Amino acid sequence: MTNNLDSITVDNVVVEALIDRAFDEDVQSGDVTTNAIVDKTQQARAVWVAKEQGIVAGLDVAKQVFEYLDPLVVWEPNVEDGTIVDEGTEIVTLKGRARALLTAERIALNIAQRMSGIATMTQKFVDAVDEYSVEILDTRKTVPGFRQLDKYAVQAGGGTNHRMGLYDMAMVKDNHIVAAGNITEAVQKIRNSSPEIQVEVETVTLDQVREALAAGADVIMLDNMSIEQMNKAVEIIGSRAHTEASGNVTLDTVKEIAATGVDYISIGALTHSVKAFDISQRLTYINNH
The missing domain is CATH 3.90.1170.20 (Quinolinate phosphoribosyl transferase, N-terminal domain)
Incomplete structure (x- = not known):
């Protein structure tokens, strides 16, 4: 990134x-x-x-x-x-x-x-969290054909690029977890298939956070969690994986999210609602x- x-x-x-x-x-x-x-x-x-x-x-x-x-x-x-x-x-x-x-x-x-x-x-988002050690990320929610230009524009505004597409980073979401059976199995299948690829796991509960951490995820996404949950998740994870907050982030909420200590905050609205x-x-x- x-x-x-x-x-x-x-x-x-x-x-x-x-x-x-x-x-x-x-x-x-x-x-x-x-x-x-x-x-x-x-x-x-x-x-x-x-x-x-x-x-x-x-x-x-x-x-x-x-x-x-x-x-x-x-x-x-x-x-x-x-x-x-x-x-x-x-x-x-x-x-x-x-x-x-x-x-x-x-x-x-x-x-x-x-x-x-x-x-x-x-x-605007970068300025809102300038007192914290957190990076503002884009997403794949871009106009088809404009992805490179959209992500370049995010950088021009001081933001950080997340994965460019489905090919350069693995992200395990809820439907992948269902298909694999659990988070542990999903991460292991990716490690076996593409050992060089960074793996991120989307979690919605603290139990999933613990499982993703034990499975060896490189990045753990805290999806639509409350501030209380995010604080606890960051405490559980420590420095053993990177943390990413995601889900309906606004200029009104981004500073409070940054204060939890997450490494990244991803914001789809940077490109899908510009x-x-x-x-x-x-x-x-x-x-x-």
């Missing part, structure tokens, strides 16, 4: 496929409004302006969106991903073919506004003569 922007690689193949899909969805045969009104030789300058305070993320991806239509677009960011901006901040200026700036605008903004919204919300960060694009046409 990591929490810096250098530690997650956003695969350019994934980004290119995402942009291809977005243009196919939104533009298809062409932007009928822009193409009818704006001359294909017309140049323009655009400025992205923050309409609220928050953290910016996704600028490199947004740049690629505009380059998809105008490879010669001039892109001049005034801030970097992970920067806190105030309302009214000019985030980036760009210059290129007016048609490209208009047609690509919504796709670019959709991506950057989502990523910036995730970063901004993550930072509010887009408000950015507007202001465009000025340039005299071609």
Whole structure:
């Protein structure tokens, strides 16, 4: 689990496929409004302006969106991903073919506004627990196709990435426990099958915590437990495994949860209920003569 922007690689193949899909969805045969009104030789300058305070993320991806239509677009960011901006901040200026700036605008903004919204919300949670030695985690509750971008945005907000997918960490949940018969058997089957994989076990009772600890789980999730239960679970586990609190965590409850001494707090809302960060694009046409 990591929490810096250098530690997650956003695969350019994934980004290119995402942009291809977005243009196919939104533009298809062409932007009928822009193409009818704006001359294909017309140049323009655009400025992205923050309409609220928050953290910016996704600028490199947004740049690629505009380059998809105008490879010669001039892109001049005034801030970097992970920067806190105030309302009214000019985030980036760009210059290129007016048609490209208009047609690509919504796709670019959709991506950057989502990523910036995730970063901004993550930072609020991180700030709320800054007096504790706890890390704020994301989850797999991401938009299909956006996982790398969503998790990158969490890092931009100071959060930590949980597993990227089902392939890089084992997580034993209630249905797995039923299938295996018990927690001990479930953990042992994973150890036999993939001994190099880190194993996390989701628990809802203190008896399950004890069984997961005895089974040798690397991480024990305390799912939807009360503060009293979490305090007891952390005491039982000690330093023999990492602890993760999860389940309906809000800005109102996260500090009290952090005070229990858990190592991690995972929050699905960082990505599944994100509010887009408000950015507007202001465009000025340039005299071609």
